[in-house]
Amino acid sequence: MRVSLFVTCLGDRFFADAAADAVRLLRSLDVDVDFPKNQTCCGQPAWNAGHIPQAREMAAHTAAVFADSDYVVLPSGSCAAMLRCTYPRLLEAPVVAERSYELAEFLVDVLEITELGSGLEGRRLAYHHGCHALRELEVEEQPVRLLESAGAKIVPWEMDQECCGFGGLFAVKAPEVSIAMADRKLDTLPDVETVVSADGGCLLQLEGRARRRGVPIPFRPLASLLWEARSGRA
Amino acid sequence: MDVHSRDYRARARQIIEETPEVREAVNAATQTFVDNRQKAFADLDGTALSRWAERVKSHALSHLADYLEEAEARLVERGAHVHWAETASDVHQIFECIVREQGVKKAVKAKSMLSEEIGLNPFLESCGVEVFETDLGEYIIQLLGEPPSHIVGPSIHKSLDDTRVIFHERLGTPRDASPERLAEAARDLLRDAFLTADLGISGGNFLVAETGSIALIENEGNIRLSTSVPRIHIALVGIEKVLPKWADLPTFLQVTAKSATGQPVGCFVSMIQGPGGSPGDEPDGPEELHVVLVDNGRSRLLADPEAWEALRCVRCGACLNICPVYRQTGGHAYGYVYSGPIGGILGPGLVGLEETLPLPFASSACGACADVCPVRIPIPDLLHVWRQRAVERGLTSDVERSVLGLLTSTATRPRLFGWAEKAAGLLPAPVLRHLPMLREWSAGREPPRLEGPTFRELWDEGIE
Numbered sequence: 036m037r038v039s040l041f042v043t044c045l046g047d048r049f050f051a052d053a054a055a056d057a058v059r060l061l062r063s064l065d066v067d068v069d070f071p072k073n074q075t076c077c078g079q080p081a082w083n084a085g086h087i088p089q090a091r092e093m094a095a096h097t098a099a100v101f102a103d104s105d106y107v108v109l110p111s112g113s114c115a116a117m118l119r120c121t122y123p124r125l126l127e128a129p130v131v132a133e134r135s136y137e138l139a140e141f142l143v144d145v146l147e148i149t150e151l152g153s154g155l156e157g158r159r160l161a162y163h164h165g166c167h168a169l170r171e172l173e174v175e176e177q178p179v180r181l182l183e184s185a186g187a188k189i190v191p192w193e194m195d196q197e198c199c200g201f202g203g204l205f206a207v208k209a210p211e212v213s214i215a216m217a218d219r220k221l222d223t224l225p226d227v228e229t230v231v232s233a234d235g236g237c238l239l240q241l242e243g244r245a246r247r248r249g250v251p252i253p254f255r256p257l258a259s260l261l262w263e264a265r266s267g268r269a
Numbered sequence: 270m271d272v273h274s275r276d277y278r279a280r281a282r283q284i285i286e287e288t289p290e291v292r293e294a295v296n297a298a299t300q301t302f303v304d305n306r307q308k309a310f311a312d313l314d315g316t317a318l319s320r321w322a323e324r325v326k327s328h329a330l331s332h333l334a335d336y337l338e339e340a341e342a343r344l345v346e347r348g349a350h351v352h353w354a355e356t357a358s359d360v361h362q363i364f365e366c367i368v369r370e371q372g373v374k375k376a377v378k379a380k381s382m383l384s385e386e387i388g389l390n391p392f393l394e395s396c397g398v399e400v401f402e403t404d405l406g407e408y409i410i411q412l413l414g415e416p417p418s419h420i421v422g423p424s425i426h427k428s429l430d431d432t433r434v435i436f437h438e439r440l441g442t443p444r445d446a447s448p449e450r451l452a453e454a455a456r457d458l459l460r461d462a463f464l465t466a467d468l469g470i471s472g473g474n475f476l477v478a479e480t481g482s483i484a485l486i487e488n489e490g491n492i493r494l495s496t497s498v499p500r501i502h503i504a505l506v507g508i509e510k511v512l513p514k515w516a517d518l519p520t521f522l523q524v525t526a527k528s529a530t531g532q533p534v535g536c537f538v539s540m541i542q543g544p545g546g547s548p549g550d551e552p553d554g555p556e557e558l559h560v561v562l563v564d565n566g567r568s569r570l571l572a573d574p575e576a577w578e579a580l581r582c583v584r585c586g587a588c589l590n591i592c593p594v595y596r597q598t599g600g601h602a603y604g605y606v607y608s609g610p611i612g613g614i615l616g617p618g619l620v621g622l623e624e625t626l627p628l629p630f631a632s633s634a635c636g637a638c639a640d641v642c643p644v645r646i647p648i649p650d651l652l653h654v655w656r657q658r659a660v661e662r663g664l665t666s667d668v669e670r671s672v673l674g675l676l677t678s679t680a681t682r683p684r685l686f687g688w689a690e691k692a693a694g695l696l697p698a699p700v701l702r703h704l705p706m707l708r709e710w711s712a713g714r715e716p717p718r719l720e721g722p723t724f725r726e727l728w729d730e731g732i733e
Contacts, residue, residue, distance in 0.1 A: 042724045042725075044680070044686075044690070046724060047690050047723050047724045047725060048690045048693060048694070048717075048719065048723055049717050049718065049719070050724075051721060051722055051723050051724040051726070051727050052721075052727075054724040054727075055724065055727050055728075055732045058728075058732045059732060059733075070728050072683065072687075072725070073683040074683070075679070075680035075681070075683055075686040076676060076680040076686070078677075078680070080673065080676060081673045081676065081677060083634055083656075084630075084656065084660070084665070084669060084673060085653065085655075085656030085657040085658075085659060085660040085665070086660050086670070086673050087657055087660070089673050089674065089676070089677040092677050092680075092681055093676075093677055093680045093681065096680065096681045100683075166633075166634070166635035166636055166637070167636075170635075170636040170637075170639075170640065171636070197593050197635075197637075198593045198594075198633045198635035198637070200593070200633060201633065202632070202633025202634055202635065203634070204669065204706075205630070205632070205633045205634070206709075206710060207706040207707075207709035207710055208278075208627070208630055208669075208709075209277070209278055209281060209594075209630075209631060210709040210710070210712055210713060211278070211281055211282040211285050211286070211713070212281050212285065212594055212597050212598065212602075212631075213633070214713040214714065215285045215292065215597040215598075216593050216594070216597060216633070217714075219296070219593070219596075219597070239717045240714065242715075243710070243714030243715045243716065243717065244713065244714045244715075246714075246715040247713060247714050247715050
């Protein structure tokens, strides 16, 4: 099986190690991973803010880059949702839409993997569900099941499905509200060693706020934890 | 009501920073509503109900003129006066005529968002009419001189102690009065108002075309009294409230109550079809019933093929309760009678986009509202429609346009993009903090860590 990795603009810049972990993980599962070098940004920031021609330009570019890919796998729920759910509104025949998957979704729904290893034995984690993964892709159980199958305890968190306040440009257009939303998440966090999420934007938001407040909990991308689950290496 | 949406960010900041108790009160109240709603739908097929409700409402809206005329005919047969008002000032004129002709001095009023929309209370006061809000929450904020902050719970932003203070000052109750004592004080005062008022004013949750029935949902009994004790009753009904059949009503009553507060149905439901003693009806009731059918922007929104679905709204407030943006501030930040997600799509539709900016942007687009809407309004999609229009009409900021333009031109030139991702890591933190947008980011959050190679670089080096 061959997949194309769409690292996404945030993943390329801020979560390079996690994206490399995604490559390691997929290769360890006998998946051939390629990285089309012309990939850039999926266009979500423009779409979200209502700038349609710009969003369409970036969508067309991305669709062309992945035109020949059997599967496009993204270590990002909201960018995967952009490709699958929004591209059909922007492009005439976006074949890329139905071939795009968030990483955990791809592992569970396409590769039909139920366990990766036992590399997370004894770990206490909280899982933050990104809104677009949850509501657009309807990815809810897949990441949690993979983490749990590797021995992690996903500690119940009453706000695990509530928005972190990132929301693309919302974070800088209504920063006070955005921060108050992050605070609500942080204030309700259970006693865990790490918070995990499939979404880079959410991680930047929660981690940025936690660091400013001096909350000493790491916020880590799902791809890295899944590789740890598989390899046992932190 | 005047619209002050333009100050959304400043008001939101002020509420969050200066009155943290508002945020706590709103959060607690909305969480209770959310939990109760969830319980109320636990054993029901909520999706099937909302699909049905969506269909009925959409059908009614697409045959609006016919159903409204049918409702009017039934009401007139029973001796009611039906008035058609296109604008807020038309409503004002209708009230002025009735108030002048009948020598009205005192009015008791049931909770009505439409009356807030058209600024009814200040107008009536300018006509020399003393108005008593009779819903307890509305009464509290009337004493405080504030507008409602939530469609269903107008005073949810207030704590019990806020009410103690204002009742102590205005009604002379003890400073530490129990909630029961406070309610008793309001009841004593309002009882007298019900018995001495010339006019009762209500809204209308639904207007059934087939029977000409106005249905009103409530918990306190104040609507029943307002609409039956005074000699005149005026019901303000938005034209979008029409339901085709009597048989449609029971399910809508339930779905609305469950979505709003999680109750199986409101404690009281009043059905009003004519004045007292009207043919074939009960002998009790007011001598005169006036029904004012209000447009106030609704026809224009109905004619908007991309945005009309907002008119299905039954004003249950479920989208406010679930909205993490609303929950940080409550409704006052929005500066418009309808706040939260629904305000972001009703405001531009009813009042105008320019007047209600930035409300369609006051959302993180999380989509939670769409999950709970009992009439399946695609709220996130409609917010997005208004965002697009704001951009098309040049109403958004130049900085945003430049930044997104830059992103687009870089993102369609892969080599440049790869270089820019790499170069971003070389910028010193103090410079980053002063770039547009990153400044707003950095005010309350640490900027993202930029050190280390990009993924492109890792890939080129080879991933082991």
